[in-house]
Amino acid sequence: MFFKDIAGKSEVKSNLKRNVEKNRIPHAQIFLAREGCGGLPMALAFASYLMCENKTDGDSCGECNQCIKSHKFVHPDIHFSFPVVKFGDKKRAETTSDDFLPKWREILTDNPFMSTREWLLHINAENNLPNINVKECNDIMHKLNMMSYESENKILIMWLPEYLGSEGNRLLKLIEEPTDNTYIILVAENQDHILQTILSRCQLVKIPNFEPHEISDYLIRHQQIPAHKAQQIANLADGNLNQALNISKNEATDYSDMLISWLRISYKSDPVEINKWISGIADMGKDEQKNFFEYGLHFFRQFIYKNLTKSNDVNLTQKELDTANKMESIIDLSKAEAIVALLNEAVENINRNINIKIMLFSDTLTIGELIRKK
Ligand SMILES: [Zn+2]
Known part of the structure; x- marks a missing residue:
């Protein structure tokens, strides 16, 4: 994901980039955006930018060794964590995000603006209650304490920390005393549902909704929708690009x-x-x-x-x-x-x-x- 693939939000982008340039990246950040408003894409673009060896025009280059992997979501030093359910014959307590990585990469490639419901549909779990469990938290600590593989940096992108139960407190030590060059990005939609202990220890990055004209531009460019129609859909979508995409498909x-x-x-x-x-x-x-x-x-x-x-x-x-x-x-x-x-x-x-x-x-x-x- 490139920054340029996310319309508008120039202030957020330039702050993030400035932190990288000045080597002042907070170790733990919460990217807070409403559903369909680009929280996860922003985290993906930021991770690629941080890892890129040849940053150009305020974005990752998309071509260096790091970019080739990060843009396909297979970089060994960019770890993902997200709400899941039981996987196949495994017990729920034994299942983690890693079991769903192929599905995760599929949906990120298809539509990184997706809603929680669409993610659950994608893994055939629409009737289950997903969460981020104890084993997942233990695995995260293990992964982030190991040496990095290919980059000097390690990144964890956790989508929807709202689904961490109290086991989230296991991550506090990691958030407070991270190993060098380790960056944690929690991508949240609802501040009220994040553990207070975690919320108070992270830097909050608020990502605004899309403007109607940003949504209509996106629909015109990426979906080849006629301008008057794109504007109508954008007006209906209330700042939520994912909703606009759904309306345009329906x-x-x-x-x-x-x-x-x-x-x-x-x-x-x-x-x-x-x-x-x-x-x-x-x-x-x-x-x-x-x-x-x-x-x-x-x-x-x-x-x-x-x-x-x-x-x-x-x-x-x-x-x-x-x-x-x-x-x-x-x-x-x-x-x-x-x-x-x-x-x-x-x-x-x-x-x-x-x-x-x-x-x-x-x-x-x-x-x-x-x-x-x-
Ligand atoms: Zn690059």
Whole structure:
């Protein structure tokens, strides 16, 4: 992973690089980022940069002996630890991250922005409770106390220290009195779930969410998604690149067109048209249904914001902005607020697995009455 593969976050990157240049790298750091916001990629890019023998343009070179291994996640001095479950016939107490390394390298190659749930799906463990166990902690101490193999530095990247139970306290000595040139990076998503003893001994590096334009640039460059669509997805993804990637894979539909059709059909309230539209939505997967209603929420929240501030400085594409401008003559603030409440309820109902057709029929009639009201 290169720093340049992670959009934005320039302040975090330059601080990390400065620490390397000035040889002032903290021995234990916590990279704190929300899910899908680049904590693990940042740790991978940092590890490659630290190991690289030929750093160029503020990044690892990708070509030296160290880079060839670190970029494939097979560098013998970069150790990984992450939550796992029992492996094959092994007892859970005997299983460690090492048993899952091939799977780990696969998912890092495919998508290092992955969520915990996606990792568990990848190792067929979605119904198990993963953790980082005692044997893992003992192995880490052993690995980091050994001589390094190929570099003068040793690095441990632990993804999700939230899954360390109290056995995490076994690592305290390592964190407090590390061997020379040993660096520990804990990549966390939730500060409240990290052992206080560990948290207080590490330097905290807060990694901000992605900006919408960083997400849309990424989608345009890496996923070849058209610009207006990429912007729409980025606005929906709330700073989470992984969520944006999932939305872009799931949907073939333009949600803004769908939303406008729904409002138009609601206004006319022709039962035949309503039923056709409802069948279309009912045929979509649950995730896509949710994405649609969340899109509606996003649109109407921006619509309300625009209405209140009388400004066009909102998170909408030009096409959406045009729609919003046209809509203002029919939908006022109180109607928009009522629609937001209804959409919120719809998302909750989908999560509760209610009958979507019945819900949509009633919601469509309600919205129709609402819009027609003078
Ligand atoms: Zn290199």
